[in-house]
Amino acid sequence: MLYNDYKGMKLSRLGFGCMRFKTDENGVIDQEKVNAMFDLAIANGVNYFDTAYPYLNGNSEIAMVKGLEKYPRESYYLADKFPGHSLPGPVDNIALFHVSLKKCNTDYFDFYLLHNITEWSIQFYDSEEYHIIQDMIKMREEGKIRHLGFSFHGGAELLESFLTKYEGVFEFVQIQCNYLDWTLQDAKRKYEIITSHGLDVWVMEPLRGGKLAVLPEEASAKLKRFDPDASDASYAFRYLQQYPAIKVILSGMTEPSEVEDNLKAFAAEKPITEEETAVLYEIAESMKTGVPCTGCRYCCKGCPAELDIPLLLECYNTYKTAEGNVPASMRLDGLAEDKRADSCVGCGQCTHACPQGIDVPAVMQELDRLYKEAPSWADLSKDRKVSIARDLGMN
Numbered sequence: 471m472l473y474n475d476y477k478g479m480k481l482s483r484l485g486f487g488c489m490r491f492k493t494d495e496n497g498v499i500d501q502e503k504v505n506a507m508f509d510l511a512i513a514n515g516v517n518y519f520d521t522a523y524p525y526l527n528g529n530s531e532i533a534m535v536k537g538l539e540k541y542p543r544e545s546y547y548l549a550d551k552f553p554g555h556s557l558p559g560p561v562d563n564i565a566l567f568h569v570s571l572k573k574c575n576t577d578y579f580d581f582y583l584l585h586n587i588t589e590w591s592i593q594f595y596d597s598e599e600y601h602i603i604q605d606m607i608k609m610r611e612e613g614k615i616r617h618l619g620f621s622f623h624g625g626a627e628l629l630e631s632f633l634t635k636y637e638g639v640f641e642f643v644q645i646q647c648n649y650l651d652w653t654l655q656d657a658k659r660k661y662e663i664i665t666s667h668g669l670d671v672w673v674m675e676p677l678r679g680g681k682l683a684v685l686p687e688e689a690s691a692k693l694k695r696f697d698p699d700a701s702d703a704s705y706a707f708r709y710l711q712q713y714p715a716i717k718v719i720l721s722g723m724t725e726p727s728e729v730e731d732n733l734k735a736f737a738a739e740k741p742i743t744e745e746e747t748a749v750l751y752e753i754a755e756s757m758k759t760g761v762p763c764t765g766c767r768y769c770c771k772g773c774p775a776e777l778d779i780p781l782l783l784e785c786y787n788t789y790k791t792a793e794g795n796v797p798a799s800m801r802l803d804g805l806a807e808d809k810r811a812d813s814c815v816g817c818g819q820c821t822h823a824c825p826q827g828i829d830v831p832a833v834m835q836e837l838d839r840l841y842k843e844a845p846s847w848a849d850l851s852k853d854r855k856v857s858i859a860r861d862l863g864m865n
């Protein structure tokens with residue numbers, strides 16, 4: 471296993487993401503499979519396990535801990551997340567934190583994250599009324615959180631302003647990063663912002679929900695020319711291993727065969743070559759079905775509606791690459807109503823200014839349709855809010 475040093479710890483570079491455990495048609499987790507996967511991962515050096523309060527309807531935390539119960543607590547690192555994006559209103563954050571501690575049968579988390587910060591959820595996380603950050607700092611001071619960070623699904627501007635406002639508070643940031651999102655979701659810029667604040671990067675979705683694990687035949691054949699035995703997924707992992715600030719790469723594994731394959735990519739250093747990287751970027755380009763916005767912002771100055779055009783196009787690209795993408799809808803929910811795509815008046819000045827020649831007014835129309843057709847976050851999060859209220863004995 472490859473390891474990274476982080477504040478005196480030796481973290482396995484491959485982290486076990488616990489959001490994709492196998493479930494039956496009633497949503498019951500296959501615990502035997504979880505146990506078998508954990509045994510295999512631990513025997514091969516994995517020591518980092520990541521869950522979140524809402525994963526698998528609140529059952530991921532419990533299944534994770536059952537899978538770990540025969541191992542000494544100090545032999546692995548536990549990461550969990552605070553569901554600030556799903557709260558039914560201002561709640562007793564510390565009581566909710568203790569619900570997670572109890573479910574995980576522990577009295578501390580090695581790593582604890584504010585879950586899913588976006589342009590929408592920031593209104594709760596950055597709110598005096600909700601005082602989430604202040605409470606989590608308190609939990610860290612009491613030793614119940616060893617290292618505090620956040621997972622992030624918003625845009626680069628929000629990331630910069632949030633880190634600047636809370637300079638010195640957070641110790642790491644978890645972002646969606648892979649060779650496709652390096653450009654598609656601005657992960658390169660986000661990596662640079664995080665490191666410019668002196669922080670390290672945790673990666674989620676290294677395989678983009680499995681999309682990069684099983685590539686289209688033609689793309690996969692290009693990689694097979696380098697090594698007929700290497701899996702498509704192994705290239706995605708080796709691509710990320712080249713970035714020194716990336717300390718943990720979380721893979722949400724479902725089957726033991728995936729654990730085996732993932733482990734191979736983290737068994738020994740095998741730096742990705744320039745030639746391989748060039749092919750990965752070529753494959754990424756072929757997978758992009760959205761627009762080639764580079765985020766240069768030349769279009770923004772003269773927009774009569776004062777829209778954040780690159781942000782809107784990023785959301786559009788997210789919809790086009792991952793159907794029903796919740797983070798895209800959530801980001802749009804977070805914008806003032808007059809800053810969404812339906813405020814575009816179709817003047818076309820942006821297209822004239824755009825070096826990429828993007829037909830922005832046409833994209834705005836389609837984005838508006840995609841946004842209005844997607845399920846709203848308010849509807850999707852209803853059950854989560856109810857379960858938080860229940861766990862806190864509210865009513």
Ligand code: SF4
Pocket residue numbers: 772773774775776777779813814815816817818819820821830831834
């Ligand atoms: S076409 Fe729409 S997005 Fe472009 S400048 Fe005009 S109002 Fe703004």
Ligand code: SF4
Pocket residue numbers: 762763764765766767768769770779780783823824825826827828830
């Ligand atoms: S000018 Fe074109 S490439 Fe640049 S941010 Fe605007 S839409 Fe994107």
